[in-house]
Amino acid sequence: MGVTVFILMGPAGCGKTAVAQNLSEHYSCAYIEGDNLHPAENIAKMSNGIALRDEDRWQWLATVRQKFLDKADEIISSRSECSLIFVTCSALKRSYRTLLADVDNKNISVKFIFLKCSPQTLSNRLASRKGHYMGKAMLDSQLQTLEEPTSDENNVITIECDSPLSNVVSKIINTIDEKPI
Ligand SMILES: Nc1ncnc2c1ncn2[C@@H]1O[C@H](COP(=O)(O)OP(=O)(O)O)[C@@H](O)[C@H]1O
C-alpha cells in the first residue's frame, strides 16, 4: 500500500491549520500540525516578533519530515484504511521543500499544496486570529522569505485561497479526488 503526504504550505495566515483540520475530518485521515513541532526557542523568537532564519528552521523541518515518515510507516504496517496524511508546514523556501520531499521510499509520496493568498487577505486573517504567537507584525518577513513554488516544482499544487474556507476545502478535495475544479 502507498501513502500520500500532503503538506499544506504558505505564509502565516494562509489557512494551513484550518484547511488541514477540514481535510483530515473529510477523509478521516491523520493530520500533523507543524507549528507544534517547533523547538521552544523558535516559538519564543516568533512570539517576540523575531523572524526565524534558515539556521532556526533546519532542525524543525527535519523533525516535521521524521514525524510524517513515522506516521506513514505506521499506516503501512497496520494496513490502515486511510492512506493520506495532512501536514501543516510553511515550507516557505524551495530548499525547505526539497528537504521535506527527500524521501527514499517508493511507498511514500510527498506533495505540497500551496495556499496562495493576497497580502491583504493574510493581513486581515492574522489581525482577527486570536491566541496565536504569530502576530500580524511578522507578515512582512514571511512574505520576504516566501519563494513561491515555480512551475518546474512538479510536486506542488497551487490553490487560490482568498475565497471562503468551505470553497478552498472543496477545491482541494476535488483536486485530490481528481474531479474537475
Ligand atoms: N479561506 C478562509 N477564509 C476565511 N478565513 C480563513 C480561511 N482560512 C483560514 N481562515 C481563518 O484565518 C485565520 C488563519 O488561519 P490558519 O489556519 O490559522 O492559518 P495558518 O495555519 O496558515 O497560519 C484563522 O482565524 C482561520 O480560521
Ligand SMILES: O=C(O)[C@H](O)[C@@H](O)[C@H](O)[C@H](O)COP(=O)(O)O
Ligand atoms: O518558517 C517560519 O517562519 C514559521 O514556521 C512560520 O512560517 C509559521 O507560519 C509559524 O509556524 C507560525 O504559524 P502559522 O503559520 O500557523 O501562523
